[in-house]
Amino acid sequence: MIRSRTLLLGMALAGLCACGGKAPEVAAPETALRFAPENAVAVTVNGEAISEALLVRLARGRGLDLADARQREQALDLAVETVLLAQDAIAEGAISRPDVQTELDLARIQTLAARNLADARAGMKLGDEDLRSYYEKITARTGAQELHLRNVLYADEAAARAAVVPAAASGDFGAWMAGLGAAEGVQARDLGWANTTQLPPELAQAALELPDGGISAAPVQTRFGWHVFQRVASRPFSPPPFEEVREGIRKQAGDEFLEEKLAALRARARIERESR
Template identity: 35%
Template sequence: MRLSLPLLATLLFAAPPVFAQEKAEDPVIAEVNGVAIRESDLDAAYAELPEQYRQLPKEALLVPLRERLIDDELLRAEAERRKLDQDERVAREIARARARVMRAALLEQVIEEASTDERLRAVYEEMKAQPDFAVEEARISHILLDSEADARAVIEELDAGADFAALAKERSTGPSGPQGGDLGYLRKEALVPEFAEVAFALEPGTYTKDPVQTRFGWHVIRLEDKRRTVPSFEEVENRIREQVAREAITAYLDEARAKAEIVRDESFAPAPPASEPGGN
């Protein structure tokens, strides 16, 4: 059995519970009727915030988060006093929450056990053996100008034999002008699309015969060189870890399903009706 990527993504990344990291020192930041609220509790609450809140400086959220944790403890204690955990509906939700935490803890352990340095490096070597793993880089120079007319005037000077680097130093309004317009080696994805498409289509040693417009202005582009480079382990480590995690979870569930006795009610989700001949 192979899990689909969307399902694996759900298992791995869909709002798993946040486990508080163990700390050598975990100071108490508040007490509510003798119950300690620790810094690790605050860290976990911060990690659970929506992304837009986590864009704010963490220091700006410390006090509001601490007060929220105090409120949470007051509510929890009152729910316990009222024995709400004995309510059938609440008990089911508690069981679901416990199951979710246990699943996440198991997946975390399965992934950690699989993600040995030896395995990660082996996957990297496998990637390096693929013909499409190396990426194309281009060393590009450009002259940035304020208008199309200025750019065409520069192209006319280049056609007449002017030196590209000298013109860049004299005319370019971009920050690379003092370096003769040299941007160094870049990958296509590092550039705005309209610039990248033209630059990577040039032959080394040639320049654009028509100006290229981007949101930055008008460019005259020269391609100095092209090369293919192999990304370092560090550059692709996240991709490798995700691949190893997917493989580890798939293998674990394949084995677990093989050992389990699973009975399905086939009437639960009947197959969709077959399309009529010639139908869409």
């Protein structure tokens, strides 16, 4: 009787398949290595292939030279042990833990984001004409002088406004800054020499309107806080020749390009912050 019922069940399942019925999908088992090898296989661990490319990256991170036979063996041992530990973690159920999943997500998005930025920078084709144009734009912004400032930063406007009068009446801004200014401010220091592009734009603009030795008549707000400052002195500034800063200009142009790329991505994105 049992045998006949088993036969009938087998026939019914066969009929379902013949009629286009779908067999239940079985999830693929989790593996330590998620993707096919990038190139030649260096070693296989429980059926999972570690590629030469992966070995190269791992060795580079540990400062190992694969051209040296002993160091290559060290790298191979490290790769095998790392995969064994990952496989054991999966077998122990770690992959289903929310904290582990969060760490895996973080590593994934950081890798993809870094690759995106690196590819975008590598794809920039900046010739001499482009770099010279960017250089001229930068040098136009820096202006023809440098400023020497002393600055006391306050967290709120009221404290900054209360400091303006004693700062002006002190007769020695440096001494006042080192004493009362330092005690009441968030930060008090000599900023040294800087051109206007090296200062917060609001502070730079206010400093340009003062004479040498002048003290701000009102606090100036920037993204850092409220500034009470002295323009100690000024001097002519000549930017370094283009040939000396070519590679620095290339990097700066790349940084600006990436900032624009991120701004465009943010502008197109739907970002919804959860209220807390």
